[in-house]
Amino acid sequence: MPNRPTQSELLQWAVTHTTDESSAIPERPVTREPIDPKWIDVILGKDDAVKMKECVETIRGTEKSLDDKLAAFDELEMLVESLDNANDLRPLSLWTPIIDQLSSQEPKMRMYAAWVLGTAVQNNPRSQTDFLDSGGLGPILRVLASDPDEEVRAKALYCVSGAIRHNRALFDAFVDGNGFRTLASVAGDANPALLKRVVFLWRSLIEQEEPEVASRAVQAAQENGVPAMALDQTAGETEDADLVEKCLELLFTLVTKYRSTLLIDLLVRIRDEIIPIVRERFGPQSHSGMVSLDLIKQLEEALEAI
Template identity: 30%
Template sequence: MEHVVLSFLLASAVILTAATVISGERVNETSATAELVWSKGKLESDLLSKPEPGNSDYLSAGADVDDHDDLDGGFSSLDGVLRWAIGHSDPAKLKESAEDVQRLSASELQKRQLEIKELIEKMNMPSDAQLMQIAIDDLNNSSSSLEDRQHLNKLGGLAIVIQELNHPDPDIRRLSAWVLGKACQNNPVVQKQILELGALTKLIKMVKSTSIEEAIKALYAVSALIRNNLSSQELFYAEAGDTMLQEILSNSSSDIRLHRKAVFLVADLVECQLENLARAESPFFRNRFFLKSVVDLTASTDLDLQEKALVAIKNLLQLKTTEALIFKDFCDLNGSLVRMRQQLLDLMASEDHRDYAVDLENLRREVELIFHEKLGKVMKVPTRRDISAPMQFL
């Protein structure tokens, strides 16, 4: 029955819209949020049963992440239906219907509009929050392809999520940032769409939020948006994104999750620079205070953070513009690597941390080798056996 009602609704909407456009009148417009439609293969019953804001399922979606051509409904207002209907109608038939309906009086047109509104209300069309939940479900679907995610921009979907970055509720802002990050991850098409809608500036500001969870999800979105994307990285630097990263890394009281994401992004940015040598290097990579903030992370007791810091240092050392003496004298990289070696040797004695410590020691020694080569000192190159068996020092 609902399919029949929806078909009649869409047909009526097309006629009404065409009539009002031709006659110079306009149907009352609502926010662009009426147009969020990106669900794939769902029945109307699915669209009508999604949770509202405040529901724990809605607000917790994406909390642990890190970190279509077939449109099947999902309109939250009359305007959304009208735009969808007129955009998916045969132009010739639409014109014919419009000419017929022109003969209706103003009162008859108004009556038809009220009938359509009543039908929408009876069908209880899903809200923006419900539609966002549908998007989250689709993004969490491991079988969703890159092409599926690109359809988020159909009918203004991405614009709606970006608009929610300004929501007064930090949980809604956090969720919106996660949706954007998930959608554009390793997807140049969606990265470009989101950039053109001006989301990067908002996300960089959100990273400075007093809400740690919001800041973490915003930084996740920023990383996904600029990864392997030279144009977005240029905008990132223009928006002082490098300063934002340095503030996080140099602040010892920053949440460790922010430290991890920030230094991971640094490593990624430098790797992208190494892959595009013809591109001018950012002065950010030569800033001695920034370099020291990265090296200081190796003193952390968190092994994951230490590993990410080592990868960043390894990449930074390979840049032509970074100076070995700054790493040696100002950053005390040599002393940091020696202290880290002792820490890892101690961890190797523990059965729980032995394997990870061995892998980390291999990476530490690789960084040490690159560092000494950059200094121009002679150092024996470790053999394969040396690198694979650091336990010989015990």
């Protein structure tokens, strides 16, 4: 009687003689439906250039609601915080439609337009040049000079400040466009928040390393009565310590670097009137806030020789 196969031999026989049915069935070609581009956008996100174009299309859309336009402006402002995106405004032909919104009947639209322009030119020489070449300086100066909405003017000043402080071509165009006269008019009728920004900008221009820029800013300050304005603000009834300190910083810069441009009567007034007022009103015992004691001391020392 033949020997019976072992379980191991039976298993091996079964494996050897088993037909792989799946291999006997011919493979059918796999057909894939094309992916809808909208799902690619959902998964990967739209390119920033596409987003910026869509924002501007919404802003210009005649059938879009004001809320939709403001939301688009808000997104656009965040997008141009990127230097690369700001630099793409020119190849995308978006500078002009944004600048055009400075003439909108809606104050919020004008405010956002100035805000986007200001963000785009911040610390970005290429974008600053594109802004100038696109004719943006004239409209933004007109808004700064005469817009009835203070929030719009504040954003316009933000734009002007970012554009001219480190770009000689823009600074020269600013001077030729009576920019300093515009700043002086803003200082004359602005609220304290806007006035502080004007004083800070003027001082930063006076302190520029480029001599010609600094000298033109000093000359413009004299021609537009800026030192006297700073004195009047400091001697007035304001309780705004920050405003007073910014005015004193401007005066200190003029006294220490450009004393020859100041009248002796003005210097005496700083020493005999302004410093005592500031010490009394904004000293350590003040309830209105303090002005830097070091600044006051340095100003006193600078005036000792009078």
